[in-house]
Amino acid sequence: MRSAVLLLLLVSSGASAVVIRDDVPDLQYRMAASEFPALADMPGEGHGVLIAPLWVLTAAHVVDRHHAVGVVVVAGAPRAVRNVFIHPGFRKPPQKMIDSALASGDWEPFFEFMASSDDIALVQLAEPVLDVAPARIYNGDALGKVVRIMGRGATGTGVTGHHLYAPQRTDLRHGYNKISVSEDRWIGYRFDKPPNALPLEASTGSGDSGGPILVATGDEWHVAGLMAWKRVVVTGTELHPGKYGETVFGVRLGNYADWIEKLIADGGISGTSR
Template identity: 35%
Template sequence: MKFITILILSTFAITSIAVVKRHDVPAESYALKTTPDFLVDMPYEGSAVLIDERWLLSAGHVVYNDNYAGQSIFIHGVENTMEKVIFHPNYRKQPDKPFTGDAKPLMDFLYGRTDLVLIKLANPVKHAKPIARYYGNEEQGRQTTTYGKGATGTGHTGEKMYTKMHRPLNFFNNQIDEVKKYHLLFRFDQGKAALPLEGTVGSGDSGGPTVIEEQGQQRLIGIQCFRDYQGDLKDFKGGIYGSVAVLCRVSAHNEWIDKIIAENR
């Protein structure tokens, strides 16, 4: 199993979509021409995942204010409305006082909250297919695919923040290295330890999907939420080799998701 190393919330919480790539693989190898049906851009910044014709699942912290309910959202070019915004009961907003110094208090906060939100759409989505969720408990070692279109870079340079505005669509592969009760973690490896299209998340990735292949179909295994780090926060550099991404574990929250959907038909 790979070792875990461990972003000030706006840095660790990866708010939009990004792909940081291997330095020794052509960047175009990670490029996609078609956006997956289930990948949805959130207003302002961040992404969501279409898990039902009336429901989006995302990271709670990409809902930036209390006015999302009633706002428009575009699902692959078709306008819809966010009818309800329902945070997980264990979600906590960012404290007013920023985290500084040693990363442990920040990591305790991020691991201690459930960074998930469900968004009910006013109209059913008929032109895009939702992704099924993974209901098993055998995530350890599974190869994953993550989709993104934000800041880019390589494992040598780390994420380049100025690229975030261009939003090219990319993907990368990785594997689940550690399974916690409510989170999944993967490390950005290099050399022989890396997958051919190994990559990691970068600034702008929160709320986006990480999926696995199950019986010939993609299934949602995690929602991108933050980066893991040990050390002084001022020394953090995102997207370098050895960095660790943390996903909200979908299998651990399916009961809550199913309950909310059933109660809000």
């Protein structure tokens, strides 16, 4: 149970993916994979995004949970992995902190810990992907921008939330939200309920970590962030993931541009692979 709660808060495995409005048909949130072929599926659950022919960007905790990552899937095809580079500033919360939060209902120390971690990783592929155009990284300020999110995990609505043990790989869904936080490591958005919601307002959950947070630039979608963790609604000692009112945080890629560019430019020489 303790591990499941941690994974749920990290939105990497165990429960929901794109969580939708309760008053909009689920079918309107479905999308074809061909709409954004640079989306990568990580082993088991979680996502990444192809940003260069040999490189997939993802959240660090998505790959850190595996002893090794041998294959990722891009555009429906398995791609062999050569190396995984986790940012040296990535930290995992201690179990004692999680136990204390579960017992007391006070999750603030946990949320503060998560906000101090560099939750980003680069996956180097063995062979370049030549049949998919890599996504570009957004180089502007996303604050106030409407963003697009997507994922393949389980789903729920803002009224019901999502179950901790729901299936983690279902149909691909997408939705939209508006960035209300942009600072240092993170960009974030709040899952609002109608009538204060976008027509296809959505949130994320377990199974979506590492997936792209996209900003429209002309006729392209550029990657402003990677989905990472969230402040779920807490009542007493009970967590209510996926319900209206939660705030989702994604890695702000602008904060890591130098790290990303250097690793790609030198083929990983400047990093430490797993």
